[in-house]
Amino acid sequence: MTEAILTSARAALAAAPPTGDPAYERYCRELAKRLAAHWPAVLDANAQDLARAEERGLSPVLLDRLRLTDAHLGRLEHLTEAVLNELGRVTARDPGVPIGDWGVRLRSPKPLGVVFMVYEARPTVTVEGALLPVAVGNAVLLRGGKEIARTNEALSAVAREALEAAGLPAHLVTVLDDPDRAQLRALLKRPDAVDVLIPRGSPSLIDYCRSASTIPVIASGGGVNHVYVHKSADLGLAAEVALDSKLPEPTACNTAEMMLVDAEVADDLVAAVLHAAERDNRQVTVRLDPRVPRPGGEAGGDSGAGGERPWRIDELQEHDLGREFLDATIGVRAVEGLDEALAHIRRHGSGHTEGVLAADRGVSEEFTRRVDAAAIVVNGSLRLHDGPTLGLGSEISISTGRMHVRGPVTLGSLVTHSWVVEAHGTLRSSVTAHRP
């Protein structure tokens, strides 16, 4: 079975037109059109998955992750449109660069090949996987969680229909429907047939893919992200950055987990955060370094009395260092300056997104020189780190890897290139004479 899947995917890749062919634009349009046309069927399938998951006792939060709504359709249609608009930029012909007086070198984009995406129970990832890699000529194998098996089956039919309507090989998208982990293991052992692995989901899954396979991996190492607040920072801005970096999407990989704040302004920062939370009724839990005085003194207590206030204060524990809270919790730890903040980030950070807040330009420049992360945000929210917001284009994930792509994994990251050398009849022996 595994062999047949790989053979079909590689055959589709070989039969597909070159990256940049108009068929891929047609595919984006057809996918949007057919998603809309078949959305009721997709929702029916999704309802079956939800009913089964509910029977199995999944929590409401997890059920929400599985659930598709009309709002998702709108977002997916927007994504297909965005990808369509970005294709030209990625596939435009390189004007080339002269080489001496004899030729021109230019890059020609090529697909990465067969891309294997492994993820959990987010049905929108199935559409993202069927869209972004395929739009630039890759074949994809999509293995989602069995919790969304029926939804994926419906989405698979939509993608296949769109491929055929666009004149592309149907096996450019293969949704794997075998929940057996043996198939997953077998595919991970095929670097000869799978070119890139993109795991999205739980840390165990990503760690497993990284350690069990020799296939190149594009993945996020999780987001243990910090914001260093220098004493020169505007603390009102720092409070807003703290809340904006955490609350809108507390489980996203680009949220802030810990504010590292110069000790002399730590209590003022906490006061500013609580004030901002209270002003806008934003629910937040602050895990506070015991060295930082609690607002209102020891009796300042755990939270707004009787739940009148939207904030809560807990004590920061040793095990909170280097963790992702995965909820509306943010840590505040006092540091004795930039060096201590950098040491903390080196020890506990995951190299995803780090931030600095400072009016002193020298401090922020030093921070950006010495911190090593996929993105470093100066005087702003960590959630600015995503492809569309940065103007880099639609993304399929954010990579913390050091090779090929770091940060937003956009269409441009889903291609490699060939060097095209326009030599105009030049022979190598005639060029040698010009070498230094």
Place this chain on the structure above:
Amino acid sequence: MITGLDRDAVAESVKRVVIAESRLSLKPADIDDHEPLNGEILRVNSLGFVGMLVRLEDELDIVLPDDLFVGRSFETVHDLIEIVLLGAEASQ
């Protein structure tokens, strides 16, 4: 419990994967057997089980049944250790 698996080895592996799953920087020894899987320290949800299962199978050189967690109640690390021991035994 009668099993061919070393309980301590299973406990250490289970703790290692739940620590990784909860995105914590702790050692297995830092986690008590009775630590809740969803509590103050650990955050484990069932959607992450594929990754946990393949890691456990590899670490312990066992094959666990696909439906290992279906219909079972587990609240603590101890529960998970027991389920993995049972699953490993059943698959032998």
